[in-house]
Amino acid sequence: MNKSFLMKAAWKVIKGKDWAQKILRIRYLDGFGNAKPNIAAFSIWIGLKQEVPDLVRDSYFYIGTGDLAFSASFVERYPDIVHDILILPIGLDNDVRFLKHSLKGEVSTALAFHEHCHNFPKVSWGSWIWERYVPIRRSITCWRILHHRLLTLDNLIRRGLIMPSYCYICRQDSESIDHIFWTCDGVREIYTTFLIWLNVEYLLDCVDIHSFFVCAWNMNFSSQITSYWKAGIMTLVWKICQDRNKVVFENASFHGLSVLKFIKVYFKEMGENFTKLGHVSSAWQDYVITRNIGVRSRAASPPDMVNVYWWPPSGDWIKVNTDCSALGASGPIAAGGVYRDNWSHVRGCFHVKDGQGFMFEAELLAVITSVSIAHSRGWLKLWVEADSSYVVKLLVTKSEDVPWRFIALWKRTILLLSEFQL
Missing domain, CATH: 3.30.420.10 (Ribonuclease H-like superfamily/Ribonuclease H)
Structure with missing residues (x-):
C-alpha cells in the first residue's frame, strides 16, 4: 500500500502543475523525466525515485502545441523525429503525459496497487474454489490444502514439534496433506464413489490432490453439473478434514459412507436454496449424473424469438x-x-x-x-x-x-x- 501511494505521488511530481511539484521536477528530473544521478535528496525523494523509471517507461505524450515535448536540445539532437511529429494531425492543447495502463491516463491509488500486485503467482484454480453456493469455510479449507498450509502432522513436525507421524484414518502410513486427501485407502473409496457419480472415475489416476484440482478445474460439464461438481469436491474435502479432526480430538471413528451421505444432503439443500445453478445439456449423460447425485435436472428454457427490422435511410442519407x-x-x-x-x-x-x-x-x-x-x-x-x-x-x-x-x-x-x- 505504501508503494501505491508513492507511485501516485511520483506521478504528480512528473506531470503536476503545483509549485511544489514543479520545484521537485526541476530539482530531481531531467528534460526527459528521468531521475538525475548523484543529486543529494531528502528522505521523501528516496522513495519517489524508485517509482519514476517505471512511470516514465510506461507513459506516452499526447502531442498538442508542443509547449512541453520539445526542448532545444531535443530538437537539435533529433531533428528528423521532430519533423515527423510536427506533420502529424495534433490537438490544440498543450502536450500531456498519459500512463498507458490507465483508461484516463492518470495514476490512481487502486491502479498503483494493482501494478504492484500483478506479479503474484496465479494458479488455475484460484477463482474456481470461491463460489456463492459454497460456504466460505469450505473454500478456505481447500485454499489451505492447496497451499500446504493445513496443520497436518508432517507440517507440525516441520515447524519443530516432536511427535510420531501416522495417518489417523488408515493407521498405516505417515500423515501428509496428499495422503489424507488423496492416497489414503479410506479416502480413496470416497473419491471412487463420488467420481463414479459424476462419470469421471478416470480422475483417480491423478498423482496428488493438487493435480486433481487442476484436472477438476478443466472439466467441461453443463452449467448445472458444474455447480454441483465444484460444491461436491469442496464439501468432500472439507468433510474429510472435519471427520479426521474428530478422530484426532474426540476419538471418533472415520466412516466414508457418512461423507457421501453428507454430500448428497448438501446437494439437496443447494437445489432448494439456490435457484440460479444453471441447466443441464440435452446429453443423456447429464440426466444420469443428476439421478446419481439425487437432484432434479433443470432443462434450459427455449430461446425467445425476437423480430429484428432494418430500416433504410431516407432520401440522400x-x-x-x-x-x-x-x-x-x-x-x-x-x-x-x-x-x-x-x-x-x-x-x-x-x-x-x-x-x-x-x-x-x-x-x-x-x-x-x-x-x-x-x-x-x-x-x-x-x-x-x-x-x-x-x-x-x-x-x-x-x-x-x-x-x-x-x-x-x-x-x-x-x-x-x-x-x-x-
Whole structure:
C-alpha cells in the first residue's frame, strides 16, 4: 500500500502543475523525466525515485502545441523525429503525459496497487474454489490444502514439534496433506464413489490432490453439473478434514459412507436454496449424473424469438451499421461497419483493429472510423447505428470524456461532426 501511494505521488511530481511539484521536477528530473544521478535528496525523494523509471517507461505524450515535448536540445539532437511529429494531425492543447495502463491516463491509488500486485503467482484454480453456493469455510479449507498450509502432522513436525507421524484414518502410513486427501485407502473409496457419480472415475489416476484440482478445474460439464461438481469436491474435502479432526480430538471413528451421505444432503439443500445453478445439456449423460447425485435436472428454457427490422435511410442519407468485438477484458479489439443508401445498396464497408482494449473502446473506435470515412467520401448526411449507449451519449453531448489514447482522434471527430447532419 505504501508503494501505491508513492507511485501516485511520483506521478504528480512528473506531470503536476503545483509549485511544489514543479520545484521537485526541476530539482530531481531531467528534460526527459528521468531521475538525475548523484543529486543529494531528502528522505521523501528516496522513495519517489524508485517509482519514476517505471512511470516514465510506461507513459506516452499526447502531442498538442508542443509547449512541453520539445526542448532545444531535443530538437537539435533529433531533428528528423521532430519533423515527423510536427506533420502529424495534433490537438490544440498543450502536450500531456498519459500512463498507458490507465483508461484516463492518470495514476490512481487502486491502479498503483494493482501494478504492484500483478506479479503474484496465479494458479488455475484460484477463482474456481470461491463460489456463492459454497460456504466460505469450505473454500478456505481447500485454499489451505492447496497451499500446504493445513496443520497436518508432517507440517507440525516441520515447524519443530516432536511427535510420531501416522495417518489417523488408515493407521498405516505417515500423515501428509496428499495422503489424507488423496492416497489414503479410506479416502480413496470416497473419491471412487463420488467420481463414479459424476462419470469421471478416470480422475483417480491423478498423482496428488493438487493435480486433481487442476484436472477438476478443466472439466467441461453443463452449467448445472458444474455447480454441483465444484460444491461436491469442496464439501468432500472439507468433510474429510472435519471427520479426521474428530478422530484426532474426540476419538471418533472415520466412516466414508457418512461423507457421501453428507454430500448428497448438501446437494439437496443447494437445489432448494439456490435457484440460479444453471441447466443441464440435452446429453443423456447429464440426466444420469443428476439421478446419481439425487437432484432434479433443470432443462434450459427455449430461446425467445425476437423480430429484428432494418430500416433504410431516407432520401440522400447514408446509414452505417457498426459492430465490434473484444476478446476478453481487456483483450484484442476490432470494429467494422457497413454503409448503405436508401435503396439498401452497400456503398462501402470497413474493418479496423486496435490492439488491447475494452468493448466500449471498440465501439468508440467504430464510430470514429465510420465518421472519418464518411467525411472523406462526402457523405455528410449520416445515420450512425451503434450498440453502445456510452458512445451514443458522447455523440449527442460532444463530450471529451474518452480514454486517453482516443483523445486526439475523438477531438478531430468532434470537429468533423460540425459539418454533418446526424
